[in-house]
Amino acid sequence: MVNSASFSNSKYAIVGGGLMGRLLAVALAREGSQVELFDKGHSDASGATARIAAAMLAPLAESAITEDSVVRMGIHSLPRWKELISQLSTPVFFQQDGTLILWHRQDTSDAERFTAHLERNCRNNSLLQLPQKLNNEAVRDLEPGVADRFTQGLFLPNEGQLDNRQLLDALLIELNSLKVHCHWNTEVNPDELRKDHAYKAVIDCRGTGAKDGWNNTLRGVRGEVIRLYAPEVKLKRPTRLIHPRYPIYIAPKENDVYVVGATEIESDDLSEMSVRSAMELLSAVYTVHSGFAEARILEMATQCRPTLKNNLPEIKTRKDKGLSDLIMINGLYRHGFMIAPAVLDCALELLRSGDSNTALDLGLNITQETNNSEASLCV
Known part of the structure; x- marks a missing residue:
């Protein structure tokens, strides 16, 4: 240190x-x-x-789309978050109960490719823990509220999130x-x-x-996020949906609040969320859990993530x-x-x-x- x-x-x-x-x-x-x-x-x-973030701490899930160096930084950061939060005088919600990956039957081939990619990454990095394949009973044990809609899934141990x-x-x-x-x-x-x-x-x-300090190599990548109050849902951990058009994530926070997002647009536009994005996010989240039908929309927000070339x-x-x-x-x-x-x-x-x-x-x-x-x- x-x-x-x-x-x-x-x-x-x-x-x-x-x-x-x-x-x-x-x-x-x-x-x-x-x-x-x-x-x-x-x-x-x-x-x-x-x-404007879900604040998921998911190095294995992100290994499907990012470089190994970022994955290693994520692995390093998980225990450090525990230390940093423990030093604060005000409590901060922190959870490390893993990530649940789900998909609909028609997207099984995409899920198989995703699983193979994660398993290959685990073989290349011994610090990553292999994803666990779930049948319907195992899905029910982890997240009872989604078991009627999903017969299989993946569980990524040790991943986390914070508020x-x-x-x-x-x-x-x-x-x-x-x-x-x-x-x-x-x-x-x-x-x-x-x-x-x-x-x-x-x-x-x-x-x-x-x-101005990065010689035109820095750009904004727009993200759109919806915050929902959904007391009927009761998801216990971050959940991701494999889908060819909108691979959403759902991050449950305290007091029945859920952060939902997926969209990633090469633009530094900070205007309000588009109707298309809102419809796709809300439609997708409803397919994960029917309780989202009665959720209350707390916020629709956009922001641009700072991204180098x-x-x-x-x-x-x-x-x-x-x-x-x-x-x-x-x-x-x-x-x-x-x-x-x-x-x-x-x-x-x-x-x-x-x-x-x-x-x-x-x-x-x-x-x-x-x-x-x-x-x-x-x-």
Whole structure:
């Protein structure tokens, strides 16, 4: 872990008060640093990507669509989430009861390909646990409410989820307790802050707001999410539906609230959800459990996930004579909550020593930019 002496009495500016900005600010302040946090939005994170998320922690499920490095970051992050949440003064819902995968009979061939893909990934990564094939009786044991509609499924052990909004609120309370100087509703340019030599480093965590620092390689990928109040449903764990058009996920939170999503659109459009997306999400979720027919729609929300050209996260550093160091963290894409603790650990190591063994182990790319050129520090 990070040596606290390396941060004692150092001063940092963090730009962006979403998930990564708050995690870093809390970690640095706990280690004795002076931290200033700047965000153009309000303290409730209403404009942050992290607020519009299901916050599923599912490295095996995501291995079907992402690179091995992201899977390794997700595996690293699961136990770290337990540690990070246990250190907060306010409770945050955290669950690690696995993921249930379901499909309708007509989609069996897609499910077989999906299963084979996961099994191959498990053979290539010994830290992943093989998915368990379920018959109707096993489905009933795990989730009685869906057994009348699904005769088979997959269970992915050890995967989890947390409540993203509880976490953001708990981190805000921690920021205030640690006396982090937060500048909400304040838009700043990280390069301007670098002129203040009091900062050891300026850390840019602005997500899609940082496009100017990533040479046009950063884009937004639109996601659409519906929050439902469905007291008749009683799902116990995150559930995913394999479907050729809308492979939805359903994440049950506390108090009968469910976060439902699937859509992923190559666009930075932040307008309201389309009728088509709403109809497809709601139709699909009803096919999973009939209790959703009487659910109440609490919210339909959209947000753009910050995504780099390779769909992988990256940390980029810049050193310029006469300016504070600049560290840019971005590209967490759809895996923000799943990999955030891993990215946090790598960033803290980088701040301490200028390098990160954890990044090398996990495959997180760290590059150093100087005079419009880049050199890779960790791959």
